[in-house]
Amino acid sequence: MGGPLARALVLWCCSAPLQAAALAEAGELAQMSLDDLLRVEVQSASRYGQPLADSPASVRVIEQEELRRHHYRNLAEALSSLPGLYVSNDRNYSYLGVRGFNRPGDYNSRILLLTDGARRNDALYDQAHIGNEAPIELDWVKRLEFVSGPSSAVYGANALFGIVNAVMLDGGDVNGTRLSAEVGSGASRRLGLLAGQRMDDTRDWLVALAASDTRGSDLYFPEFNTGVDNGWARGLDGESYQKAYAKFNLGHWHLSANLSSRDKNLPNAPYSTVFGQPGTHTVDQHALIELAYDGLLVNGWQQQFRVFDGSYRYSGDYVYTGQIDNRDTGRANWVGGDYRLIISTWPMHKLMLGIETQWNTLVKQRNFDVFPATSYLDNNHPSRTLGVFVQDEWRLSRQWLLNLGLRYDQHSDYPAITSPRAALIYQPNEGATLKMMLGNAYRAPNAYERFYDDGGVLQKANPALRPERIRSAELAADFRVAQGGRFGVSLYRNVVRDMIDQVVDPTDGMVVFANQPSLQTRGVELDTEKRWPSGYRVRASLSRQWSSAVNGSELENSPQWLGKVVLGMPLAAGWTLASEWQGVSDRRSLVGRVPGFGVFNLTLSCEPMVGWGAFVLGVHNMGDRRYLDPASSAFAQDALAQDGRQFRLRWTLPL
Amino acid sequence: MLMSARTVWRTGLALLLLALAALAQAQRQALEPELKAAILVNMLLFVDWPNQNTQPTAQITVCYLGIGPVSTALMQLDGKLLKGKPLRVVRVEASKIAHCHALYVASFEAASLTHVVPQARTHGVLLVGDSAGYLQRGVMLNLDVDRGRVVFDVDLNAVRQTALTISSKVLRLARQVIE
Numbered sequence: 018m019g020g021p022l023a024r025a026l027v028l029w030c031c032s033a034p035l036q037a038a039a040l041a042e043a044g045e046l047a048q049m050s051l052d053d054l055l056r057v058e059v060q061s062a063s064r065y066g067q068p069l070a071d072s073p074a075s076v077r078v079i080e081q082e083e084l085r086r087h088h089y090r091n092l093a094e095a096l097s098s099l100p101g102l103y104v105s106n107d108r109n110y111s112y113l114g115v116r117g118f119n120r121p122g123d124y125n126s127r128i129l130l131l132t133d134g135a136r137r138n139d140a141l142y143d144q145a146h147i148g149n150e151a152p153i154e155l156d157w158v159k160r161l162e163f164v165s166g167p168s169s170a171v172y173g174a175n176a177l178f179g180i181v182n183a184v185m186l187d188g189g190d191v192n193g194t195r196l197s198a199e200v201g202s203g204a205s206r207r208l209g210l211l212a213g214q215r216m217d218d219t220r221d222w223l224v225a226l227a228a229s230d231t232r233g234s235d236l237y238f239p240e241f242n243t244g245v246d247n248g249w250a251r252g253l254d255g256e257s258y259q260k261a262y263a264k265f266n267l268g269h270w271h272l273s274a275n276l277s278s279r280d281k282n283l284p285n286a287p288y289s290t291v292f293g294q295p296g297t298h299t300v301d302q303h304a305l306i307e308l309a310y311d312g313l314l315v316n317g318w319q320q321q322f323r324v325f326d327g328s329y330r331y332s333g334d335y336v337y338t339g340q341i342d343n344r345d346t347g348r349a350n351w352v353g354g355d356y357r358l359i360i361s362t363w364p365m366h367k368l369m370l371g372i373e374t375q376w377n378t379l380v381k382q383r384n385f386d387v388f389p390a391t392s393y394l395d396n397n398h399p400s401r402t403l404g405v406f407v408q409d410e411w412r413l414s415r416q417w418l419l420n421l422g423l424r425y426d427q428h429s430d431y432p433a434i435t436s437p438r439a440a441l442i443y444q445p446n447e448g449a450t451l452k453m454m455l456g457n458a459y460r461a462p463n464a465y466e467r468f469y470d471d472g473g474v475l476q477k478a479n480p481a482l483r484p485e486r487i488r489s490a491e492l493a494a495d496f497r498v499a500q501g502g503r504f505g506v507s508l509y510r511n512v513v514r515d516m517i518d519q520v521v522d523p524t525d526g527m528v529v530f531a532n533q534p535s536l537q538t539r540g541v542e543l544d545t546e547k548r549w550p551s552g553y554r555v556r557a558s559l560s561r562q563w564s565s566a567v568n569g570s571e572l573e574n575s576p577q578w579l580g581k582v583v584l585g586m587p588l589a590a591g592w593t594l595a596s597e598w599q600g601v602s603d604r605r606s607l608v609g610r611v612p613g614f615g616v617f618n619l620t621l622s623c624e625p626m627v628g629w630g631a632f633v634l635g636v637h638n639m640g641d642r643r644y645l646d647p648a649s650s651a652f653a654q655d656a657l658a659q660d661g662r663q664f665r666l667r668w669t670l671p672l
Numbered sequence: 673m674l675m676s677a678r679t680v681w682r683t684g685l686a687l688l689l690l691a692l693a694a695l696a697q698a699q700r701q702a703l704e705p706e707l708k709a710a711i712l713v714n715m716l717l718f719v720d721w722p723n724q725n726t727q728p729t730a731q732i733t734v735c736y737l738g739i740g741p742v743s744t745a746l747m748q749l750d751g752k753l754l755k756g757k758p759l760r761v762v763r764v765e766a767s768k769i770a771h772c773h774a775l776y777v778a779s780f781e782a783a784s785l786t787h788v789v790p791q792a793r794t795h796g797v798l799l800v801g802d803s804a805g806y807l808q809r810g811v812m813l814n815l816d817v818d819r820g821r822v823v824f825d826v827d828l829n830a831v832r833q834t835a836l837t838i839s840s841k842v843l844r845l846a847r848q849v850i851e
Contacts, residue, residue: 046710047752051718054711055821055845082804189780215780217739501848550825550848 071410073420073440073454075165075493075507081158081190083554086585086595088620088635088665089155092130092147092181098583099163100544100558103601104147105574105646107657108254109281109299111148115165115178116509117538117562117575121607122519122528122649126463127177133185133264133273135307138175139329140377140400141349143463145181149229149258152277152303153183156197156209157225157262160184166509167438167458167489177458177487178511185273187266188213188221194672201665203254205231221266230257234661236284238292240654246293250284253295271309278302287651288335288475296336304328317362324354334387342387347465350379367410374403380464384471393472398464401429418442428461431484448497459486462517466530475651476528483532485515502547510539519650528650534567538575552587571605574647576613578602591624606647608655614644630670637663707822708815709745712800715813715824716754716774718839725796726770732757735764735772735797737781737788742802746776770795777811779803785810796834807850812836816847823847 046054077099089095093111097104103114105121112119113128126143129136132153138145146152155161164180191213199207206229213223233254242248258279265272280300286292309323331347353375360368377400384394406424413419422438438456445451462482470478493507515532522529540562548554560579564572571577580600587593600615617639625631638661645656716732727733732754736743743763750761762772766784769775775797777788782803789810792799801807802815812830816823825848831838843849 046706047713047749049710049714051711051714051842051845054707054714055823057707057821080804192780192783550850 071418071420071442072164073422073438073442073452075452075491075505077163077165079161081160083583083585083595084155084158084161085633086593086620086622087583087597087618088595088622088633088667090665091149091155092151092153092158092161092183095155095161096147096163096181097599098556098581098597100542100581101165101540101560101562101579102163103576103579103599106148106659107287107646107648107652108285109283109287110144110146110150113145113147113181114574114576116511116540116542116560117564117572118178118511118513119574120518120572121574121647122651124465126175127460129176129180131180131182132275133271133309134182135273135305135309135323135325137303137305137327139303139349140327140351140375141329141347141380141382141463142331142465143175143460145175146301146303147181149256150279150281150301152260152275152305153185153262154209154225154227154260156211156227157186157223158183159186159190165507166454166491166511167436167456167487175460177460177485177513185262185264186211186213186223186225187215187264188223189215191223195669196672197667197669199229199665199667201231202663203231203234205229205665207667219266219268223262223264225262226260228257228259231255233282233284236658238285238654238658241286241292250293253282253284253293255282256280269311269313271311272307273309274306276302276304285652285654285657289337289653290335291338294336296334296342299331299333302330317360319359319361320357321359322354322356324352326350326352344383344385344387345471346381346383348379348381349377351375351377365412367412369406369408369410371406371408372404373406374401376401382464382469393474394470396468398468400464402461403427416444418444422456426459428484431461434459434484434486450495452491452493452495454489454491454493456489457486458489459484460517462530466517473527477522477525479529479531482517482530483515485513485517485532487511487513499547501549502545504545505543507542508540509542510537512537521650536564536566536572538562538564538572552585552593554585556583557581573605573607576602576604578613591626593622595620595622604647606655607650611645611647611656614642616640616642616644625669625671630668633665633667633669635665635667637665703745704817704822705741705745706748708742708802709749711815711822711824712742712746712774712776713749713752713754713759715800715842716759716798718842719774719798720837720839721773721796722835727773727796728771730757731760733760733762733772733774735762735769735775736778737764737766737775737784738778739763740778740780742776742778767791769797772797774798774800777801777803777806782806782809793830793833796836798831798834798836818847825850 079095084095093104096102096113101116105112105119113125124142125145128145130138130145137152162182167177191211192215194212197209209227211225215221232252235249235251236254238248260277262275280298282298290297305325305327307323307325312320329349333345335343337343355371355373357369357371380399381397382394385392404424404426408422411419420440424436425433427433436457436459440452440454443451461484467480467482468478469476489511491507491509495503495505497503513536516536517530518533519528520531540560542560544558546556558581562577564575566572583597585593585595596619598615598617602613604611618637619639620633620635622633623631641662643658645658648654648657721727734746736746746761749759752759764772766787769788769791777785777799799811800813801811807814807825807827810830812827814825824846826843826846827850829851
């Protein structure tokens with residue numbers, strides 16, 4: 018064989034090892050110029066390590082430094098600083114709104130919560146807990162990521178509106194022991210201990226503990242200004258929690274365990290309980306143990322797998338007239354695993370194949386009166402899920418990247434569902450990225466939505482519920498401007514079919530979950546950020562959103578405007594000032610409308626001082642602004658007032 | 673000259689293969705530690721140490737404190753020639769860094785910065801890190817990963833205190849230069 022083909026084949030084969038993995042060797046790198054080295058892409062080992070510009074979705078990240086400077090207490094507070102996100106609270110749980118969707122009565126079941134990539138939504142209510150009820154503390158988080166849009170093609174159920182991924186600290190990020198003590202408004206106290214060490218190249222451990230206790234403020238509810246209490250709930254807003262987290266890394270193996278328990282008193286008389294009396298409270302407990310393996314890319318092949326065992330316990334005591342204690346409990350146990358294979362031997366392609374399965378071995382709900390003992394509900398509906406997915410990242414040219422994903426899901430109670438996703442990414446130069454994204458996602462009804470029934474008092478079951486589906490389209494552009502600056506704009510449209518929503522059955526007045534006709538939201542998000550070498554930083558965003566139900570009306574708890582400004586500025590002598598302003602326009606509630614508001618938060622922090630440790634002083638809602646969030650049908654109130662001005666002081670001492 | 677159909681086909685395929693090969697090379701990727709090590713070493717080409725310094729002039733010495741991904745990658749570059757001098761990659765104690773031209777400090781070695789920074793200033797050792805906040809703690813050149821590429825920030829004040837000179841080429845490529 019002579020000819021041009023043979024010559025090309027020889028050239029091809031000689032350069033094959035390089036192309037095979039598209040991975041440069043250390044020796045080869047050493048021959049390259051500095052300019053070229055700075056252009057080489059980083060091949061990261063983790064599932065999430067792909068460069069943001071290449072990811073097939075809009076991804077927002079808050080780094081550790083910023084999380085600490087603003088002294089965000091929990092995931093909810095940090096997330097609400099991101100474009101298009103807003104949080105509602107009913108003094109029990111925090112609910113994350115994404116791009117105009119935050120249905121009153123929904124338990125964050127359309128958001129997927131991950132810690133280090135591991136799924137944290139429970140198997141009964143599908144809840145992503147993001148407030149103080151979350152299984153983790155924000156103190157233990159190195160990096161918080163939010164991926165907008167449906168990601169079912171890779172992550173399966175619940176990834177309808179977005180994914181919250183908390184990348185947890187490793188021992189090497191701490192290298193020592195840190196003790197922190199905090200006091201704040203409402204007689205709140207918190208103690209935290211964080212210890213970790215990177216022992217050598219392969220071994221690394223981390224242990225984290227936190228405990229908190231809050232008496233809470235006295236709260237006034239005009240709706241209850243009738244009885245002896247004149248609408249005041251005194252000393253009924255208390256909360257306490259205890260959480261533990263541990264992680265051990267041995268080479269490519271990671272073992273982690275997490276336990277949490279949160280007890281919250283409910284001051285606002287949900288579910289027609291007696292107002293002004295103590296005893297109505299909920300307890301939420303999470304447990305997870307997980308073993309993960311994250312292999313290296315060897316000859317273009319990379320393997321990742323994990324096995325996990327999780328459990329969730331909920332118990333709510335609801336006090337009714339005549340000292341009746343009605344207890345509502347939920348218990349879920351699950352085991353599962355996933356396996357991913359990333360293949361990049363094929364030039365221009367990076368293929369990911371995966372399989373995921375979960376057995377929900379116990380999905381038990383009970384409702385009974387403690388005394389006199391009467392049972393209203395006692396059922397258990399175990400289920401099983403299996404998902405198979407494939408994703409191809411196809412580098413069409415230096416500028417164009419096509420990301421295609423397809424996922425096939427089986428649920429023991431429902432017919433199988435296929436969810437596709439496609440993203441086309443164009444990077445004309447270093448400073449600009451354009452993304453066009455289309456995707457489908459689904460969610461099967463959870464056991465609570467299908468089977469909960471409180472004995473014919475307020476809520477009834479609907480075993481005939483069908484899965485809901487979302488179709489989403491997004492166009493996003495991102496530009497780098499000057500040094501350390503960027504500007505982004507995103508246009509999106511989400512259509513939800515068969516949405517599972519809490520409604521009142523007109524025939525009997527009972528609350529029930531039912532599939533709704535099509536709903537849609539569309540909107541535009543603008544966001545910008547800039548960092549200056551002197552340490553100043555600013556990040557700001559503005560979102561405009563239109564939502565409509567099938568009859569053309571606006572959705573509940575769906576603000577048309579969201580605005581945020583987040584600032585950081587270094588002061589003298591190692592002190593830093595961080596502040597943020599969040600504005601939410603007026604929203605529809607179940608009965609009326611809730612006015613818009615703006616809230617300003619301010620935090621002052623210092624660098625650790627030798628022998629003295631570090632101090633953080635935070636003021637939340639500095640202007641003591643009174644604002645409300647729409648309430649669900651569990652409440653007599655149409656809207657619930659949120660916290661006024663709150664102070665927090667934290668002291669952290671390295672031991 | 674007329675080409676046969678077969679030759680046209682072969683030539684076309686050959687061109688396609690070459691084009692693909694060129695594209696594949698353009699989209700080069702590397703593991704983060706290897707890339708950081710290569711950038712660190714390459715950077716030394718653009719740094720000048722004053723003659724009266726304590727470092728031996730026959731070789732260029734890059735030091736590290738503990739075993740980690742980047743230091744492991746650095747070791748692989750031992751023996752490479754830089755400006756005609758051999759590169760020596762050596763492990764040192766935090767108290768004995770005077771003979772190093774450059775010292776890499778990993779994220780898990782933050783505790784040693786208090787020992788290392790004053791010595792580096794006295795002896796003219798280029799301190800290189802790849803951890804958030806290191807620039808504020810006395811490290812002169814800090815690597816970071818931004819949008820899938822390795823980038824670096826330079827604290828020019830810290831560099832000037834050591835009497836080292838860094839070529840403007842490096843400063844031009846920096847993401848951030850603090851003065």
